[in-house]
Amino acid sequence: MLELRDVNASIGIIPILRNLNFTIEQAQTVALIGRNGAGKTTLLRTIMGFTRASGDILFDGKSITAMHPPKRPGLGIGYAPEDRRLFSAFTVEENILLPAQAARLDKDETNRRLERAYTVLPELRDMADRSGGTVSGGQGKMVALARALMLGTRLIMLDEPFQGLAPALAQRYAEALRTLRDTDRSVTLMITESNPSLLRGFADRTLVIERGEVEEGSLEPEGTNA
Amino acid sequence: MNFAIFLLALFDGIAYAALVFIVALGLTLIFGVMRILNVAHGSLYAIGAYTSISLTGYALSLGFAPVLAFPLMIVSAVLVGILIGAPLEKFLLRRIYDKSEVLQLLMTFAVFMILEDVQRLVWGTRPYFDSSALQLLGNVTVFGVTYTAYQMILLPLVAIALLLGMRFFLRHTVTGKLITATTEDREAAQSIGVDADKVFLFTFVIGAILAGLGGALASPTTSILPGMGADMIVLSFAVVATAGLGQIEGAALTALMIGLGRSFAVYLYPEISVLVPYLIMVLVLLVRPEGLFGTSGARKI
Numbered sequence: 001m002l003e004l005r006d007v008n009a010s011i012g013i014i015p016i017l018r019n020l021n022f023t024i025e026q027a028q029t030v031a032l033i034g035r036n037g038a039g040k041t042t043l044l045r046t047i048m049g050f051t052r053a054s055g056d057i058l059f060d061g062k063s064i065t066a067m068h069p070p071k072r073p074g075l076g077i078g079y080a081p082e083d084r085r086l087f088s089a090f091t092v093e094e095n096i097l098l099p100a101q102a103a104r105l106d107k108d109e110t111n112r113r114l115e116r117a118y119t120v121l122p123e124l125r126d127m128a129d130r131s132g133g134t135v136s137g138g139q140g141k142m143v144a145l146a147r148a149l150m151l152g153t154r155l156i157m158l159d160e161p162f163q164g165l166a167p168a169l170a171q172r173y174a175e176a177l178r179t180l181r182d183t184d185r186s187v188t189l190m191i192t193e194s195n196p197s198l199l200r201g202f203a204d205r206t207l208v209i210e211r212g213e214v215e216e217g218s219l220e221p222e223g224t225n226a
Numbered sequence: 227m228n229f230a231i232f233l234l235a236l237f238d239g240i241a242y243a244a245l246v247f248i249v250a251l252g253l254t255l256i257f258g259v260m261r262i263l264n265v266a267h268g269s270l271y272a273i274g275a276y277t278s279i280s281l282t283g284y285a286l287s288l289g290f291a292p293v294l295a296f297p298l299m300i301v302s303a304v305l306v307g308i309l310i311g312a313p314l315e316k317f318l319l320r321r322i323y324d325k326s327e328v329l330q331l332l333m334t335f336a337v338f339m340i341l342e343d344v345q346r347l348v349w350g351t352r353p354y355f356d357s358s359a360l361q362l363l364g365n366v367t368v369f370g371v372t373y374t375a376y377q378m379i380l381l382p383l384v385a386i387a388l389l390l391g392m393r394f395f396l397r398h399t400v401t402g403k404l405i406t407a408t409t410e411d412r413e414a415a416q417s418i419g420v421d422a423d424k425v426f427l428f429t430f431v432i433g434a435i436l437a438g439l440g441g442a443l444a445s446p447t448t449s450i451l452p453g454m455g456a457d458m459i460v461l462s463f464a465v466v467a468t469a470g471l472g473q474i475e476g477a478a479l480t481a482l483m484i485g486l487g488r489s490f491a492v493y494l495y496p497e498i499s500v501l502v503p504y505l506i507m508v509l510v511l512l513v514r515p516e517g518l519f520g521t522s523g524a525r526k527i
Binding site for chain 1: 422
């Protein structure tokens, strides 16, 4: 459902992504593993259109390389960037609803998707009316996941979702991802992480990014044969 | 200072604050969303005034009733926003959002200079005056002091309505929410599908309409002549900076402070009246460099 052909991206004159060629199938859960600075975030940003890149990116067989970035979420792509806080001017629920409003979804569809988000993250219902500026960093990550769920009907990309989460919250977040996987078997998930152990047993495919190059890998510790 | 003079200074200050606030609201909205201090905002104010007085004069010469002056003010403001504001954002400012602030300031200052000359080319240098809208609403007498209803009632009402309307728009309408989200975090907004280009264009046009509306509303109360745009941009900048850039409610309060400070100085110490707005600004910024209501770092509108 997502294919990259000869994708190169650089920031300024520094090349970040080199000659990426890979295809992700629908319904896959892909872990994108790499150290800080390896190019994980740039890869997601390139798919979203925020980084200038050469080559071709295909979504459902159609090239989206030249597509205006704000139109891309409308294809069914939910994206939760790292370190992007909630909008403090709005309540938690208003934050979750914003993507649906930006996409001008109708009321019924918006409510359906909000229910989907609350099914995955029921604890957000209790904080729906709190101001986006008052939730903790960890809760903010939960809300950001819910926000990505609103438009992410085909592909959900989460950038380092476990970064900075307290262990209990990280566990809860992983649980929410499993609920999502159990309730929606067709959506494609792409999760970046610098610590492979967090996604072990959940991801069914692992891509390793190293100095801007991507290759197939494994989440198992080196030396095991699982 | 006797009571009558006090009331006069009070009414002068409120009427003046209302006008400055309307212009400053556009300036601070544009700054809040696109982080650009638009010096050409002053020209849009002046052109709004010229357009309004020309349209009104033309309508009167055709024999239409003077009451037409009011809708023509709105028409003038919208014309300024769409015919000047929209192309300015789309073809010029859009290219410099990621450039340094100095360059942005120089660029909008250049636009300001060009538009000043355009005004001289189109309307010449002689002053225009037409107070038919002012006279139409008559006078009000309060405690023995007679004042025009236009300045004492209409201008403050419009300013308050715009303040409340803007608040409601930004917090409770879909378009407004998308603007607010873009203001807070442009990339986070884009990653949920907000078209920042459209938000910027729309915001700039709204800001330009507010500048034009300020000029149109000012037109019956003053002589319209070259240089009025420069006076207004400096003053509305003082209001916006004192409040904290991007602070809408704060701008309303500082407009009142600066308007009243200026009008009381006119009656009490006329020789320093021109200085007073800037004295207030300097004093506030010495104590709170981020402005009375500004928060350093976080951006808010």
